[in-house]
Amino acid sequence: xxxxxxxxxxxxxxxxxxxxxxxxxxxxxxxxxxxxxxxxxxxxxxxxxxxxxxxxxxxxxxxxxxxxxxxxxxxxxxxxxxxxxxxxxxxxxxxxxxxxxxxxxxxxxxxxxxxxxxxxxxxxxxxxxxxxxxxxxxxxxxxxxxxxxxxxxxxxxxxxxxxxxxxxxxxxxxxxxxxxxxxxxxxxxxxxxxxxxxxxxxxxxxxxxxxxxxxxxxxxxxxxxxxxxxxxxxxxxxxxxxxxxxxxxxxxxxxxxxxxxxxxxxxxxxxxxxxxxxxxxxxxxxxxxxxxxxxxxxxxxxxxxxxxxxxxxxxxxxxxxxxxxxxxxxxxxxxxxxxxxxxxxxxxxxxxxxxxxxxxxxxxxxxxxxxxxxxxxxxxxxxxxxxxxxxxxxxxxxxxxxxxxxxxxxxxxxxxxxxxxxxxxxxxxxxxxxxxxxxxxxxxxxxxxxxxxxxxxxxxxxxxxxxxxxxxxxxxxxxxxxxxxxxxxxxxxxxxxxxxxxxxxxxxxxxxxxxxxxxxxxxxxxxxxxx
Amino acid sequence: xxxxxxxxxxxxxxxxxxxxxxxxxxxxxxxxxxxxxxxxxxxxxxxxxxxxxxxxxxxxxxxxxxxxxxxxxxxxxxxxxxxxxxxxxxxxxxxxxxxxxxxxxxxxxxxxxxxxxxxxxxxxxxxxxxxxxxxxxxxxxxxxxxxxxxxxxxxxxxxxxxxxxxxxxxxxxxxxxxxxxxxxxx
Numbered sequence: 001x002x003x004x005x006x007x008x009x010x011x012x013x014x015x016x017x018x019x020x021x022x023x024x025x026x027x028x029x030x031x032x033x034x035x036x037x038x039x040x041x042x043x044x045x046x047x048x049x050x051x052x053x054x055x056x057x058x059x060x061x062x063x064x065x066x067x068x069x070x071x072x073x074x075x076x077x078x079x080x081x082x083x084x085x086x087x088x089x090x091x092x093x094x095x096x097x098x099x100x101x102x103x104x105x106x107x108x109x110x111x112x113x114x115x116x117x118x119x120x121x122x123x124x125x126x127x128x129x130x131x132x133x134x135x136x137x138x139x140x141x142x143x144x145x146x147x148x149x150x151x152x153x154x155x156x157x158x159x160x161x162x163x164x165x166x167x168x169x170x171x172x173x174x175x176x177x178x179x180x181x182x183x184x185x186x187x188x189x190x191x192x193x194x195x196x197x198x199x200x201x202x203x204x205x206x207x208x209x210x211x212x213x214x215x216x217x218x219x220x221x222x223x224x225x226x227x228x229x230x231x232x233x234x235x236x237x238x239x240x241x242x243x244x245x246x247x248x249x250x251x252x253x254x255x256x257x258x259x260x261x262x263x264x265x266x267x268x269x270x271x272x273x274x275x276x277x278x279x280x281x282x283x284x285x286x287x288x289x290x291x292x293x294x295x296x297x298x299x300x301x302x303x304x305x306x307x308x309x310x311x312x313x314x315x316x317x318x319x320x321x322x323x324x325x326x327x328x329x330x331x332x333x334x335x336x337x338x339x340x341x342x343x344x345x346x347x348x349x350x351x352x353x354x355x356x357x358x359x360x361x362x363x364x365x366x367x368x369x370x371x372x373x374x375x376x377x378x379x380x381x382x383x384x385x386x387x388x389x390x391x392x393x394x395x396x397x398x399x400x401x402x403x404x405x406x407x408x409x410x411x412x413x414x415x416x417x418x419x420x421x422x423x424x425x426x427x428x429x430x431x432x433x434x435x436x437x438x439x440x441x442x443x444x445x446x447x448x449x450x451x452x453x454x455x456x457x458x459x460x461x462x463x464x465x466x467x468x469x470x471x472x473x474x475x476x477x478x479x480x481x482x483x484x485x486x487x488x489x490x491x492x493x494x495x496x497x498x499x500x501x502x503x504x505x506x507x508x509x510x511x512x513x514x515x516x517x518x519x520x521x522x523x524x525x526x527x528x529x530x531x
Numbered sequence: 532x533x534x535x536x537x538x539x540x541x542x543x544x545x546x547x548x549x550x551x552x553x554x555x556x557x558x559x560x561x562x563x564x565x566x567x568x569x570x571x572x573x574x575x576x577x578x579x580x581x582x583x584x585x586x587x588x589x590x591x592x593x594x595x596x597x598x599x600x601x602x603x604x605x606x607x608x609x610x611x612x613x614x615x616x617x618x619x620x621x622x623x624x625x626x627x628x629x630x631x632x633x634x635x636x637x638x639x640x641x642x643x644x645x646x647x648x649x650x651x652x653x654x655x656x657x658x659x660x661x662x663x664x665x666x667x668x669x670x671x672x673x674x675x676x677x678x679x680x681x682x683x684x685x686x687x688x689x690x691x692x693x694x695x696x697x698x699x700x701x702x703x704x705x706x707x708x709x710x711x712x713x714x715x716x717x
Contacts, residue, residue: 011668013645017562021558030549
């Protein structure tokens with residue numbers, strides 16, 4: 001044999017080595033591909049939303065459109081609608097609940113909730129099921145076999161599972177109390193995906209099943225084998241008082257359950273009540289989270305109150321220029337007007353820390369840099385010493401100013417802030433895939449640099465003097481955010497925000513400023529780095 | 532099979548084409564992954580991750596060279612990453628300094644079938660197993676292996692020689708056993 005004959009022989013043999021992978025491998029690959037596709041779609045959607053917002057902002061500013069409905073009010077309205085519909089279902093469902101139907105229970109060969117919950121994990125998979133840590137990301141981690149285990153669980157016995165679920169009965173709340181919690185937790189993550197399918201299947205309504213089908217290809221595949229026997233959907237709200245020893249339970253709509261991400265949801269109890277009722281306890285979010293945030297939008301200056309945003313504003317005249325006295329027969333000389341101020345871009349970038357108090361309430365504090373701007377028009381720049389006036393009698397020398405000529409050109413007033421925003425966030429819906437959050441809070445901003453101009457109405461010149469500005473600004477902001485990519489390790493919240501600085505831009509006592517305020521509107525994107 | 536069309540269809544996102552590509556290469560690629568790992572679940576993990584990479588990076592396949600070879604390279608790289616990342620393999624994947632190593636001209640005839648031979652390769656310590664696979668099966672030079680694993684060429688050579696010697700000794704034992712078995716059970 002030649003020198004490398006052994007290697008060649010090994011190579012030939014190994015080239016012929018073929019092993020058949022389990023079906024779950026392809027399912028896991030397909031799931032990853034599907035997720036990629038959805039991410040691409042979302043990235044395509046985001047710029048479009050941003051453009052829409054900018055267009056909306058433009059119309060808001062130009063005043064060419066009718067009154068714009070406040071997005072916050074809209075959200076509150078929709079939240080009110082949602083909340084008003086939910087309780088109306090509750091009494092009806094309690095009445096319809098076939099809890100006291102032991103005959104059907106026994107003849108159908110069903111199981112009590114306890115039996116069912118113990119029966120659910122497959123014997124082989126029970127040992128390898130993910131731990132009780134319900135924050136484990138079952139789906140997103142494609143490097144591990146957990147994806148496939150989860151997929152296998154879905155694919156293996158969907159019929160049996162769904163059937164058992166539909167036949168499952170619980171004789172009363174007492175049974176629930178007796179359920180060992182650790183046992184439930186043990187199979188919680190392992191069965192979450194399957195339970196999602198079960199629920200959708202048991203709804204019996206076309207819409208619920210369709211929604212579930214659209215949520216994931218696995219659900220789509222697995223639902224194919226499920227029968228259509230189902231009862232009507234029921235919703236029952238359980239409070240800790242009624243189920244002592246168990247965490248507060250939250251009832252989710254079929255849409256919520258169909259869109260339930262495994263990474264965050266722990267299935268607390270399957271078949272808690274009879275028939276098609278399912279209750280799920282959502283995990284309490286971690287106490288502390290942090291991330292990065294950015295805003296892009298439009299910025300402008302207003303005068304008067306927060307309700308006068310759309311009024312045209314001119315460069316602040318810091319003098320008390322009064323009209324020249326009228327002589328007999330000659331009309332008074334009007335005070336020259338400063339140039340109007342127009343909208344400019346605003347950008348914010350920073351980081352935040354968030355403290356979660358409950359599933360729906362959190363507080364965040366951040367540190368961020370903001371660049372705000374506004375355009376105006378000025379005449380020729382003169383680099384020469386001159387005296388400018390402010391207030392009633394004040395005057396000072398400046399070595400650079402702009403004339404108010406006939407030939408005017410654009411000038412950008414730039415403001416650079418370091419800010420400390422503090423926001424309270426309230427989750428408006430129960431959706432896990434697209435949570436909607438209403439935010440509101442205040443910001444302390446330190447103006448670190450500006451080149452904004454003041455107007456001297458007496459000499460008709462524009463000049464810079466940052467001493468006239470209130471460096472410390474206090475403002476408030478509000479916004480609505482929609483959660484995106486909630487399954488990923490870095491969920492994103494995006495939505496419109498509005499901010500208004502309540503502090504006067506210029507010092508009132510020192511100058512004759514009447515009180516201008518900075519405000520901005522834009523699209524904020526926040527990304528959690530620690531989920 | 533028209534691989535170019537298949538690749539184009541996959542790039543269009545046609546699920547049928549993706550499934551076809553997967554099914555065409557899955558078995559042989561699992562064979563590759565199997566050789567680098569110690570268990571079938573690990574091999575399937577590598578296969579899964581590898582195919583996700585294949586589909587994500589399919590636009591980079593320019594049609595130059597064979598699609599199978601391109602996918603195989605991805606699988607090998609994925610397997611190496613898996614070994615580096617996975618704590619179960621890390622302790623066994625340490626490469627000692629090159630020292631004296633057995634020099635053997637022994638070239639025994641390999642009569643074992645592919646699966647049995649793969650099982651023997653998988654019995655090697657992870658470091659030996661990896662370098663043996665890369666050199667003897669994939670055909671990488673020791674310089675290339677050194678770059679891939681972050682070791683020097685001499686270490687790769689030394690580890691390979693040890694792996695080869697160990698494997699040959701096992702093959703001989705297996706061959707003798709199988710011969711005896713054949714003799715005992717006519």
